[in-house]
Amino acid sequence: MIELHNVAKRFGDTVAVDDISFTVPKGKFCALVGTSGCGKSTTLRMINRLTEHSDGEIILDGQAVAAYNPVQLRRRIGYVIQDTGLFPHWNVARNIGTVPRLLKWPASKVRERVEELMQFLNLPIGEFAHKYPHQLSGGQAQRVGVARALAADPDILLMDEPFGALDPITREKLQAMLARLQARLHKTVVLVTHDMDEALRLADHLVVMRDGKIVQQGSPLALLQKPANDFVDSMLGGLERGLKQASLTRVRDHMAPLGPTLPAQSRIPDTYTLRQALSVMLRDHCERVTVADKHDVPVGELSLRRLVKEAHAQQESASES
Numbered sequence: 654m655i656e657l658h659n660v661a662k663r664f665g666d667t668v669a670v671d672d673i674s675f676t677v678p679k680g681k682f683c684a685l686v687g688t689s690g691c692g693k694s695t696t697l698r699m700i701n702r703l704t705e706h707s708d709g710e711i712i713l714d715g716q717a718v719a720a721y722n723p724v725q726l727r728r729r730i731g732y733v734i735q736d737t738g739l740f741p742h743w744n745v746a747r748n749i750g751t752v753p754r755l756l757k758w759p760a761s762k763v764r765e766r767v768e769e770l771m772q773f774l775n776l777p778i779g780e781f782a783h784k785y786p787h788q789l790s791g792g793q794a795q796r797v798g799v800a801r802a803l804a805a806d807p808d809i810l811l812m813d814e815p816f817g818a819l820d821p822i823t824r825e826k827l828q829a830m831l832a833r834l835q836a837r838l839h840k841t842v843v844l845v846t847h848d849m850d851e852a853l854r855l856a857d858h859l860v861v862m863r864d865g866k867i868v869q870q871g872s873p874l875a876l877l878q879k880p881a882n883d884f885v886d887s888m889l890g891g892l893e894r895g896l897k898q899a900s901l902t903r904v905r906d907h908m909a910p911l912g913p914t915l916p917a918q919s920r921i922p923d924t925y926t927l928r929q930a931l932s933v934m935l936r937d938h939c940e941r942v943t944v945a946d947k948h949d950v951p952v953g954e955l956s957l958r959r960l961v962k963e964a965h966a967q968q969e970s971a972s973e974s
């Protein structure tokens with residue numbers, strides 16, 4: 654668990670972070686969003702003490718970070734940054750094994766761990782283990798960066814714009830990879846991102862910052878439902894908020910049982926979001942779609958009317974909770 658209590662950071666006269674408090678419970682995913690220069694990276698770097706905080710308290714698993722040896726602290730926290738920070742003269746396998754080697758794991762255990770992570774992150778060992786960072790694409794390098802951050806199996810993962818420099822398709826793939834990884838490993842994650850869709854897709858808790866302060870925090874749905882002010886509203890996409898909300902909900906949780914009428918011609922997987930379902934309806938000029946499971950067997954249907962009703966019901970339950 655990560656707790657920040659009234660934390661501030663001053664660089665000379667500049668107040669980069671001003672009295673912020675938030676908590677990330679163990680195994681939860683928190684995203685920090687806000688305009689450029691609002692103090693997101695500084696906040697992240699104070700957690701692993703790459704930057705020392707000026708005021709307040711940062712507590713990891715019950716102990717103030719100030720009480721940790723900074724080097725030991727950083728070895729137990731995975732850190733992923735936009736330009737990967739891979740060592741250019743080390744090959745992929747050696748880069749991934751950095752922290753386990755520093756922790757003096759036996760060589761065979763390091764090798765095993767590196768191979769396990771490479772498989773997990775879809776980096777075939779024969780193809781990638783001996784490549785150097787300059788021989789990798791941006792997306793491959795970023796996967797190596799994530800593997801390196803996970804190598805010593807840290808409980809905490811800090812990620813600073815990890816996919817910021819990637820094209821939208823690669824970015825989307827890596828976001829899906831991160832979502833799968835989180836569903837399996839349940840790390841305590843803090844992600845800094847400029848991409849609101851990325852934040853909404855991955856986070857359990859959103860922290861919106863402006864000028865060093867927290868403007869609003871809560872679950873993605875709660876913020877989409879009730880942004881505290883115009884700034885949060887515009888950060889969340891303004892008019893697009895309804896669509897973003899629809900993107901948080903899966904069709905499988907809102908479809909109707911298959912009716913007696915013929916199945917609709919357009920068919921969508923039950924893993925689609927309500928937003929994707931709406932997009933298919935617009936694209937195919939239809940007001941009803943058949944929903945199929947992973948074996949492509951029809952399991953339900955969704956009409957435009959039901960979609961709107963379900964999205965509304967979701968809003969109601971969000972505002973009650």
Ligand SMILES: Nc1ncnc2c1ncn2[C@@H]1O[C@H](COP(=O)(O)OP(=O)(O)OP(=O)(O)O)[C@@H](O)[C@H]1O
Nearest residue numbers: 664667668669687688689690691692693694695696
């Ligand atoms: N080492 C430093 N020395 C002086 N000022 C700094 C330092 N690091 C950050 N700042 C200042 O602190 C403020 C917050 O910077 P920070 O990098 O945390 O913002 P950010 O929200 O991560 O921005 P971006 O989204 O553009 O990366 C900025 O005004 C920045 O100029």
